[in-house]
Amino acid sequence: MKVSAMRSEDNKKITETGPGTPGGNWMRLYWQPVALTEELDTDRPVVPLKVLGEELVLFRNEDESLGLIDRRCAHRGADLSLGRLEDGGLRCYFHGWLYGGGGQCLDTPAEPVSSKLASKVRIKSYPVVEKNGIVWGYLGPGTPPELPALDCFAAPEEYTFAFKGYLDCNWLQALEVGIDPSHASYLHRFEEDDDPEDSYGKQFRNTSLGTELPMTKILREYGRPQILNARTEYGQRLVALRKLDQDGLDGSSTHVRITHQVFPHGITIPLSSTMAITQWHVPIDDSSTYWYSMFTALDEPVDKAVMRAQRLEGITLPDYKPIHNRANQYHFNPEEQKTETYTGLGKDINVHDQMAVEGQGYIYDRSNEQLSSSDRAIVTYRRMLLAAIDTVAEGNSPDTLLTDSAEVESRGPIPLDGIGPTGEWEDFWAQAISDLRKASPWASELRAALSTGPAGVPGSVLEPDPSLLTDAYDLTADGR
Ligand code: FES
Numbered sequence: 185m186k187v188s189a190m191r192s193e194d195n196k197k198i199t200e201t202g203p204g205t206p207g208g209n210w211m212r213l214y215w216q217p218v219a220l221t222e223e224l225d226t227d228r229p230v231v232p233l234k235v236l237g238e239e240l241v242l243f244r245n246e247d248e249s250l251g252l253i254d255r256r257c258a259h260r261g262a263d264l265s266l267g268r269l270e271d272g273g274l275r276c277y278f279h280g281w282l283y284g285g286g287g288q289c290l291d292t293p294a295e296p297v298s299s300k301l302a303s304k305v306r307i308k309s310y311p312v313v314e315k316n317g318i319v320w321g322y323l324g325p326g327t328p329p330e331l332p333a334l335d336c337f338a339a340p341e342e343y344t345f346a347f348k349g350y351l352d353c354n355w356l357q358a359l360e361v362g363i364d365p366s367h368a369s370y371l372h373r374f375e376e377d378d379d380p381e382d383s384y385g386k387q388f389r390n391t392s393l394g395t396e397l398p399m400t401k402i403l404r405e406y407g408r409p410q411i412l413n414a415r416t417e418y419g420q421r422l423v424a425l426r427k428l429d430q431d432g433l434d435g436s437s438t439h440v441r442i443t444h445q446v447f448p449h450g451i452t453i454p455l456s457s458t459m460a461i462t463q464w465h466v467p468i469d470d471s472s473t474y475w476y477s478m479f480t481a482l483d484e485p486v487d488k489a490v491m492r493a494q495r496l497e498g499i500t501l502p503d504y505k506p507i508h509n510r511a512n513q514y515h516f517n518p519e520e521q522k523t524e525t526y527t528g529l530g531k532d533i534n535v536h537d538q539m540a541v542e543g544q545g546y547i548y549d550r551s552n553e554q555l556s557s558s559d560r561a562i563v564t565y566r567r568m569l570l571a572a573i574d575t576v577a578e579g580n581s582p583d584t585l586l587t588d589s590a591e592v593e594s595r596g597p598i599p600l601d602g603i604g605p606t607g608e609w610e611d612f613w614a615q616a617i618s619d620l621r622k623a624s625p626w627a628s629e630l631r632a633a634l635s636t637g638p639a640g641v642p643g644s645v646l647e648p649d650p651s652l653l654t655d656a657y658d659l660t661a662d663g664r
């Protein structure tokens with residue numbers, strides 16, 4: 185018997201983000217990554233883009249100011265992304281109407297000299313900020329909030345690196361794979377361990393902090409992590425514990441992996457012991473998504489050239505679409521699947537995740553799934569998401585909207601991948617955080633997340649309620 189089916193109307197509510205939808209109204213309260221700064225590093229910095237179902241154009245004026253405006257000209261709808269970048273704005277190629285970054289029409293040159301038409305015309309425009317390699321747009325009502333008080337925004341630009349990639353499916357599938365700690369033991373399994381020396385910029389390829397054990401070996405040999413999760417002010421903290429008791433190990437040490445869900449659609453995970461990845465999953469429309477990652481190093485400036493070259497190998501420009509994709513079955517290799525990797529898709533874990541989430545369909549139908557105990561953080565996220573959408577629909581502000589960075593307790597949030605004494609992961613984490621931050625040239629004075637209470641969150645409770653935890657979750661039992 186299936187016990188965990190989600191109601192179809194709820195699935196619709198949490199996947200659709202176009203203008204006027206309940207999910208779209210909720211998501212628009214947050215800044216959205218809309219382009220990489222590098223996309224504007226051209227002789228003609230004009231980028232057409234689509235975000236949350238809206239077709240827009242981003243441009244940079246000669247004075248460096250940015251504009252994010254409707255892609256369609258107000259006159260008769262020509263495509264402004266092919267317009268002329270001049271005179272402090274974007275000029276339509278059809279009849280020469282000129283638009284500034286605020287969407288105001290500045291000139292209608294085909295009209296009589298005495299015409300006042302320009303002053304009455306305005307097209308849609310949105311506030312924009314640029315931070316650490318990503319351009320952010322605010323598509324919501326009223327005054328935008330501050331960018332949240334996360335490490336990736338606090339870090340100096342040279343300690344960060346930003347990149348993006350395309351996923352051919354709904355945004356929520358892309359996010360959910362990021363809060364699913366057990367999949368790493370299967371989807372990302374390698375039968376052979378690589379040389380950790382060659383691990384810079386790659387995930388799951390180094391040794392875990394405080395050990396010589398390669399991550400690939402830990403993931404391969406310990407496929408049933410204990411997962412703890414708890415709500416935080418920014419979303420959720422996840423702790424995956426793997427007690428090391430095989431191959432002559434006595435179980436006195438435990439592998440601890442701490443990751444986070446950051447509202448609205450982000451995660452923060454460790455890349456290495458000193459580098460975090462914060463990744464957002466931004467709807468292009470309801471059936472396609474861009475992920476944007478900001479890599480943030482605590483210890484030293486990031487080698488952006490190496491990081492970029494590694495990632496350019498897997499995509500095509502200008503749209504950052506993966507070379508391995510649905511159309512070519514991801515270059516699936518059945519022989520490799522038998523002997524080397526779980527997927528048969530090579531060693532780029534982004535491709536594994538991509539196949540997993542695109543394989544669920546363009547918009548995954550959650551009314552027909554069987555959740556299990558390893559999905560606890562996903563269950564919690566969906567509950568939080570539904571509640572947030574309903575809160576916004578009632579005209580209120582969701583709890584997880586961090587509007588004032590000064591009020592945030594849990595800067596970071598700080599991920600960790602390390603091995604500590606069994607039963608003492610909280611102390612191990614607190615000490616590791618303290619050591620890493622003290623040694624950081626830029627983070628040593630910034631208050632870090634605390635690490636007491638269930639899943640390291642003060643005052644929180646384990647999620648979902650343990651009384652609901654049998655071996656499957658019933659999303660309908662308590663209404664959600
Ligand atoms: S359609 Fe743009 S100026 Fe006429």
Ligand SMILES: [Fe+2]
Nearest residue numbers: 361368372537
């Ligand atoms: Fe993954």
